[in-house]
Amino acid sequence: MRWVSRAAAASVLSWLILLAGWTADAAADQRQNAPGAFDFYVLSLSWSPSFCAAAEERGNASRSQQTQCGGRSFSFVVHGLWPQYEHGFPDYCQRPAPRLDRRIMASMLDLMPAPGLIYSQWDKHGTCSGLSAQAYFETVRKARAAVKIPAEFVDLAAPKSVTADAIEEAFVKDNPGLSRSAIAVMCDRTRLSEVRICMNKDLQFRACEEIDRRACRRDQVVMPPVRGG
Template sequence: MFRRSLFGRMLTSFACLLLAAVIGFGATTSASAQDRRQNAPGEFDFYVLSLSWSPSFCEGAAERGNGGGRSQQLQCGGRPFSFVVHGLWPQYERGYPEYCDRDSWLDRNIMTSMLDLMPAPGLIFNEWKKHGTCSGLGPRGYFETIRKARAAVKIPPEFIDLANPKTVSPAEVEDAFIKINPGLPANAIAVTCNRSRLSEVRICMSKDLQFRGCDEVDRQACRRDQLTMPPVRGG
């Protein structure tokens, strides 16, 4: 009886160790397959060009009552801004990399050169750290790519000098962009919202800045029926 019991416990222990080894090997293999790509600079599938509707950002900031510092004052002061660049984000087909080089720094001269498109110094620094370091490009190359991506997208004329609040549906905004940008497919653009305001228009582009579909980004679009576009400030 003792021998049988001891033998049984030995078999059970061996089986548990074998199972743990198999599971551990599978987990290690899976993690290794992911780690070879996750947050590796330049290893991504496409870009998302995010265009923020500046009046919505500024109205939200005013409601929160925070001064926002110099960055917010530059964007929400007297100069009229409509759509501004939030960022150009490397993406995977599912998910995205971020902070691929936390030790990287951005030269102040490069930052100031981008203020016409991204009118907030803090935003520019953050976009480089969080997204630009994952592009596989140096700082100058990354921001030159942002400028090229922005130049490749036409803004519908009805949004450029919006003088009064405008009520729109997300589909209407998408259709306006699709109409004026030949080759932009419906699944390559997504409108996002913050409460009842239009927040951003996100457009997916290949690494060579051609429009391309992006189902995951498209699924994250705003589902509200109607949105408000506050008017352009100042000006």
């Protein structure tokens, strides 16, 4: 009887856990992929030299990527501005996405130097903002303007080995109001890939525990130099 009671209790506990999961999923689904229904933004800044080095290793850089990885030098570029839930994120909130005007795309090439990236970011993330394309990319520009890139990363002339912690610290030092809980450094096996910064809808820095948990855990990462630096 004692064994049966434990089994029954375990069964009930498993059912309650499963029911809680269903309840949480149902609550999330009420606004899943609804344009404009999100909690905050993540501004993702890609370290362009790492992106280009990886593309060269794969040997499959697209024509769009060649704009970024050609002769002009780039350091941090905007990968995207992503609407987020406290847990998870929406994507592709309008299918098909409203067609992005080519003039809007061209206006963003100084920050996002690959046409294909701009189009894909609009389709996947911009449509979830609840904003028109013009307003969304104006918000991208404002978000980027709100972040100061530390001087040591602007014209990096030689490869740099650095800890993710040191990169975070440099950004926090140069951006008043930015806390360590609002920034996450991302990496691949060896290189810095991105810096992700969390912002409220009014583009003020804010903490984001889920984003921070996904940060790079390597002791050191390599920052390839800026091309032509």
